[in-house]
Amino acid sequence: MITGNYIKYCFGSQSCHVDAVHATSPQSDRFTDEIVAGIITKTGCAGIIGTVSRTVADLNRPPGQGNEEAVWEYRDVIGQFLYNTGLLKPGSRNLARPYLHIGIHGMKDQPHGPLSIEVGTIHGKTCSVRVKKWFGETLKAKVRDYSPDIKVIFDKHWVGNQSLASHRWGEGRRYPGYGKNYNAFQVEIARTLREYHRQEMIDIFTAVVADFTLMFSRR
Known part of the structure; x- marks a missing residue:
């Protein structure tokens, strides 16, 4: 992995990246770095792991006092991922086809129980209707393969931070976003599962x- 000032990251061969931005203590989402590293190893997708505590600079927030430099480093690396995949044409900020961003986070075993996963999309603001439907159906099907006891909940308690939507729709002139083909999901995994x-x-x-690659990346 390449080590920056606030994150470490690696490039991949898929139209997707996974990240664990709250992987560093104190107040870390424990084991999320190991989950992300495992996904990267098995899929060959790009990935980012935060090396700064959210108490110092929270990468899952818009840039502001205290986290400005860290957030822009994080956003710049995401931009490098997109150019590396060839999804952005020279001089363009709009993705040519769907891209998937899975943010792995950690929640307590409450409020949904020890075998639960909540997916936040800010009620559909971070992804397209089509990709949200696919993500929900696919994730629930893969979960059932392992255990019918694992619950998957969408946009109920942890709906996602507005900074996640900025990759899609932008945040003023300084960060215009990448358009409707950017699809981001904030995935909160209960402590017991992690x-x-x-x-x-x-x-x-x-x-x-792997399913996303088959469904969207080769079109």
Whole structure:
């Protein structure tokens, strides 16, 4: 991996990247770095792991006092990923076809229980209707392959931060975004699943990335 000032990252061969922006203590989402590293290894997709604590500079927020430099480093690397895949034409900011961004986060075993995953899209603002439908159906199907007891919830408690939508729709002139083909999902995984079922989580999201490649990336 390449080490920056606030993140470490690697390029990939898929129209997708995964990240764990809250991987560093204190107040880390424990085990999210291991899950992301596992997905990267199994899929060959690009990935980012935060190396700064959210208490110092939160990468999952718009740039502001305290996190400005860190957020722009993070956003710049995402831009490099998109150019590396060939999805952006020279001089263009609009993606030529769908791109998938899976942000792996950690939540407590409450409020949904120890075997739960909540997906935040800010009620559809971070992705297209089509890709949201596909993501939900695919994730639930992959989860059922492992255990019918794992619950998948959308946009109920952890709906995602507005900064996630900025990659799609922009944030003023300074960060215009990449358009309707950028699809981002904030995935909150319960502590029990992260601690005791890490390999299952890696396998599930590896299968999701592979399915996305078959469904969208070759069109």
